[in-house]
Amino acid sequence: MNKKFNYRLVFRMIGSLILVESVVLLLVSLVPLIYGENDAGYFLISSGISTLLAALFLLIGRNPSPTIGKREGSVIVTFTWIVFSLIGLLPFWMSGSIPSFTNAYFETISGFTTTGASILNNIEELSHGMLFWRSMTHWIGGLGIIVISLAILPVFSVSGTQLFAAESSGPTKDKIHPKISETAKRLFLIYVILTTAETILLRLGGMNWFDSVCHSFATIATGGFSTKQSSIAYWDSPYIQYIFILFMILSGINFSLYYFGFKNKLKKIKENEELRYFLIILFIFAFIVSLSLIDFSKIQSFQTLESAWRDALFTVTSLMTTTGFSTADYMLWKPLTWVILLMVMLTGASAGSTSGGIKMIRIVISAKACYYEFRRLIHPNAVIPVRYNHYLVQTDVLTRVLAFVVLYLVVAGFGIMVLAMSGMGFIESIGGTITCLGGVGPGFGGVGPAGNYSEIPEFSKWFLSLMMLAGRLELYTVFLLFTPAFWKK
């Protein structure tokens, strides 16, 4: 802690990561060529700028000392997301697809943080290249989070260096592999397999290849950008919508469980409490919402019942996994559903997935802590430990989890206040903050599924960008940078 801040290493690592973005931008320039569109140049120029920036960063960061601490970790993670967004907005901005710099930044960081909040009024206007790059930002962001939370964090927090400790994916960890690069490779493979599987299944449902790929990017990353203004409602096919539901759920599961699945360690999956509660809550809420959509005063056909159930399940899944696709405008539903949707936006799905929010593991542990407080009141002398997945939860972990939940809600409250202060309505402020902090996308009222973020004040866009980043990096990583003690020698 008392060492000099290793800025060279920071520059070097961010520089290397920017190189990845350069390569991806270069590859995306092929998309306009395939579709005979004339905006490949924007991607090439962006790729060039990106490469120059990477070179500059690598130059500053030459011959770094190999030591890395938490400060360096936090700075690398936070600034990688910011720099990626600043580079990633270039094609949108230069091409005039999104003329306003603020809007372009908002849209891009919304992509990289896998939020999916959009300022676009007419998505179909964009070229194939732009739409592909937009969906690609999700995919890159989602992969980044998976690798950080499941490959990098567990190794470092065990070895004691605790790089990125702030952004721990959850209080308990089962390591996949001791070597970061090995784990990252395996996760990348799972990520690609899921994306490919969804692409093929969507194509089989009649979606074209382009839309299938773009939507698979957005699903696996639990992002939510669609290539259509009306999102998934565009495809009025039960098959396609159920495929989305399936893959949104699959993307809300801790990715290490897939690894254990491949290794045939099915017991680990069966006994995973986070997964169990995620699914139980998902289906119970979907059931309640579907009931509220049915008009029981009339006799219902199977079609209306199925359609209500599908809309309810799709919406709850989409918001709970913090994806943000929509098949219906839930602002037209009953207030009860809004309350439920607000709740699942807050909880999110599993840690170690691409989803955002508080995460089910923290919700489960907090609920147990509350329940055990009851038990302790009844049996004051009994020692009743809180258990999770059969493991005992240490008191300091318990405190940390509860403090995170409280901090998350305080940040949300503070965010709602700032948004309201910036001139947004009450419901829009609530919806916008919760949805951006949780990485969901659509909020309530004017920023609901039928609306978008184009009309909100300039300041609110920048503030919500910060909320997206803070939420994506689990608050501490970003907020640590604002703590004076963090920088004290």
Next chain:
Amino acid sequence: MNKKFNYRLVFRMIGSLILVESVVLLLVSLVPLIYGENDAGYFLISSGISTLLAALFLLIGRNPSPTIGKREGSVIVTFTWIVFSLIGLLPFWMSGSIPSFTNAYFETISGFTTTGASILNNIEELSHGMLFWRSMTHWIGGLGIIVISLAILPVFSVSGTQLFAAESSGPTKDKIHPKISETAKRLFLIYVILTTAETILLRLGGMNWFDSVCHSFATIATGGFSTKQSSIAYWDSPYIQYIFILFMILSGINFSLYYFGFKNKLKKIKENEELRYFLIILFIFAFIVSLSLIDFSKIQSFQTLESAWRDALFTVTSLMTTTGFSTADYMLWKPLTWVILLMVMLTGASAGSTSGGIKMIRIVISAKACYYEFRRLIHPNAVIPVRYNHYLVQTDVLTRVLAFVVLYLVVAGFGIMVLAMSGMGFIESIGGTITCLGGVGPGFGGVGPAGNYSEIPEFSKWFLSLMMLAGRLELYTVFLLFTPAFWKK
């Protein structure tokens, strides 16, 4: 715990407390006589019914064994509030002042829990006797809470029996006196002194004696029932409104600090962190709200500035101390102010006062826990304890406090869901739940300061009555009764 439930003692204690209500009802029957109104009979009949019930309870509860456990404590506290409300509604109901039983119950438990949520459309219609009794329910409820949290709880939780342990007023306690009856007497004295002082000061401001007394009852209990439909806005006098602000603040302070004040232990007051943060937050929020009320595009006279500041300070004080008086309809203010008001409704003022909500002491300790999580991330090997009032907060207390905050917010979320399900609007559901759980009174939208609770569905009224009770008794006392483990031998 494994003993038989001591139902005799429970009946005996509730019976004795009902006798107190009989006496008070008897005394209140003098009010109609003074004002030459003809409804003294209703109070006499109610008093008679109350006495009969008390006799029945005492009969069932004769010769009890003296042992008392947590189960008995929880049952006594919860049912005293319920039985008091059932008796207390009789004058309103029988006289036809409040013809609906549901409404009469809602109004009375709103009184005894010092909430102040009202179903009355035309308060001025009520006779002096009814209005006096209505304000008196606040005063009795407030006194009950003070005595329970500062006289009974500290003694029992120390001696190990932990009567009412569930309803501990806060995580740290400074005992006033080891004997319950002694402490209760001293608290009663402080309570009476405060009430008398406010009555006199209001009278000096031109309010008549009747209104002065009724409003003092409602202020010291942080209740909020007024004798006027337009609440404190009726008196357009800065002096009167500042007196209210002063006494609402005084009623939001831990009553043991008054005792320490009388004993000249001023250091205890100066070093009390809860008081400090209560005042800091109160004034900061009042300042922000007042800024949002001023139209800076015009030159302002001192009068408008003062009036904006007074309205802002009054409203923030009223909602933060969970009183619920109003001088202005904040639903006409900017959404920002609603967010701030929602926050202070959640926090409440001090433990050991008559105010409701989460209580500042828990907010302060939670905030410190979050802050220390940051510090622990920066210095993983340093042992950094959380301190409150210079004392070290034990880890289990920390967990308990955080769990309470999370539980409170979960109950609020659940309550909002149930209210929305019952057919109330989104904003009404949020406002109604937070305000009744916190014992505030006015909520948002239709149940805001300009509206009332008369139009909400029947079910919602009963549900909000439960929320008031649960909030007043700090959740655990009431919820324990629903836990099977609590009743297992």
